[in-house]
């Protein structure tokens with residue numbers, strides 16, 4: 001019996017619902033473990049069905065397919081060859097719901113199954129809806145070692161690590177499906193330090209990849225019994241990494257572990273948008289994306305993210321000028337498209353807008369022009385992009401940032417039409433920051449070019465929707481640095497109007513913004529999905545009622 005345990009952490013990207021593809025990756029991980037002489041390879045949470053499966057896991061056939069895949073995986077293991085720790089749903093006879101489980105597979109068979117005890121049910125997680133809580137898990141034996149196999153949320157609280165330690169676990173191997181959000185690195189370390197006095201080493205294996213509104217960063221790591229990080233995998237890319245553990249009188253000590261560098265905060269935000277959009281497009285099978293490029297910052301930012309995620313050959317930008325489009329916007333959009341190297345077209349919308357004016361002239365007799373006419377332009381652009389999408393198959397990418405989505409500064413069925421929005425959870429002031437960052441840096445694994453990709457003038461000019469003569473966003477909204485501070489208070493921190501006013505804002509302005517946020521819930525409910533960046537993303541992370549008479553008095 002050896003006193004050495006070599007663990008291969010497999011930070012891989014599963015596809016929800018594609019059990020065959022995930023099985024193939026798991027088999028690949030087993031081969032990798034064999035090649036690097038590992039005893040055991042650990043995959044992320046629910047790897048065989050992908051995470052989070054949401055209500056898909058309520059189909060018994062999915063659990064059955066995963067069980068078949070687990071047996072197939074078992075048949076690929078060899079006596080004394082590497083074993084594999086893999087997540088899968090397990091639906092036991094007579095139970096109302098499946099377990100969120102992990103299997104230890106080795107020597108040709110499924111040696112043990114353990115079930116998740118702590119089911120997260122907050123923010124974007126709804127696991128109590130779809131999973132049966134497991135019993136407090138016992139450790140499993142593997143070639144002379146006693147292993148704990150806690151699953152994700154199980155290590156965010158003390159109960160499971162405590163129980164595993166008490167029953168003799170020497171090390172915790174934890175499959176995770178932990179989505180990225182700002183500051184998550186600190187949150188994870190803080191959570192795990194709660195039970196650090198148990199002095200149990202931890203190998204934390206997180207998934208990587210985009211799934212609907214979530215971007216998973218990976219950033220897997222190992223901590224030794226003294227709480228030191230002894231292994232670090234990279235963020236936002238698939239990776240394998242080995243950690244070697246030796247039994248000593250002080251327990252298992254890490255004698256080998258590679259530490260990869262992690263990205264800065266802004267780069268992580270950018271990588272999350274790239275991964276969210278990129279995997280959405282790749283995993284749904286679109287040939288590319290279509291973007292209405294206006295010469296403004298939001299569409300330029302989205303075009304840069306799309307090019308970095310998918311390559312310029314898969315991004316098609318269309319300028320759709322109206323009579324209010326300035327020469328400056330035409331030049332800015334063209335320069336941006338050239339810098340990014342994308343296919344770029346110019347489609348005039350005036351004839352369609354005029355046709356609507358004519359069609360509606362009788363019905364509108366006696367009225368004065370207002371946002372109705374402004375919105376027609378935005379809607380004509382939406383129809384145009386959707387026609388190109390229908391004809392050529394590209395997905396329309398929406399560009400509204402979080403500040404606009406918060407106050408409803410966007411046209412329903414106009415610029416809100418599309419399949420995915422990488423800026424949905426990024427405030428306007430943060431869009432500016434990100435644009436400056438991208439002009440000075442190229443994110444890792446990006447397909448886009450070095451240098452200025454968002455022309456300086458796009459960043460420095462005052463934002464305008466250009467839906468009427470000489471329009472500026474600031475005609476309708478406070479300057480963005482003020483708006484965003486108020487929105488941060490209302491949305492991210494759930495502050496009262498009084499608290500926000502006490503920070504130096506005018507009460508009438510705060511009340512108006514509060515009202516806009518409340519009355520525009522209906523728009524957000526119909527908006528395309530977008531990648532989660534902060535703690536309260538519209539959609540899953542912040543769920544407000546549509547009919548809502550609450551007033552902060």
Ligand SMILES: Nc1ncnc2c1ncn2[C@@H]1O[C@H](COP(=O)(O)OP(=O)(O)OC[C@H]2O[C@@H]([n+]3cccc(C(=O)O)c3)[C@H](O)[C@@H]2O)[C@@H](O)[C@H]1O
Nearest residue numbers: 371374375378404408409410411412415464465467476522
């Ligand atoms: N509670 C509710 N539940 C369900 N539906 C509700 C509703 N309240 C209104 N509605 C419906 O929504 C309609 C109003 O919404 P909508 O048609 O979108 O129009 P609306 O919100 O009135 O106008 C759009 C605003 O966004 C600005 N905009 C547009 C385009 C781009 C940008 C930009 O800078 O990015 C800004 C534009 O200048 C204007 O101020 C109503 O006519 C009604 O049909």
Ligand SMILES: Nc1ncnc2c1ncn2[C@@H]1O[C@H](COP(=O)(O)OP(=O)(O)OP(=O)(O)O)[C@@H](O)[C@H]1O
Nearest residue numbers: 292293294296297298299319320321399415464465
């Ligand atoms: N002239 C245009 N040509 C192509 N697309 C446009 C045009 N005007 C608006 N759009 C599309 O509608 C979206 C919202 O437009 P608008 O310019 O009104 O707002 P914005 O928030 O200032 O966005 P941006 O900063 O990209 O201009 C744009 O991001 C773009 O996708």
Ligand SMILES: NC(=O)CC[C@H](N)C(=O)O
Nearest residue numbers: 120152153156177178179
């Ligand atoms: N899949 C999970 O259990 C995730 C929950 C956990 N608190 C996290 O964010 O990482």
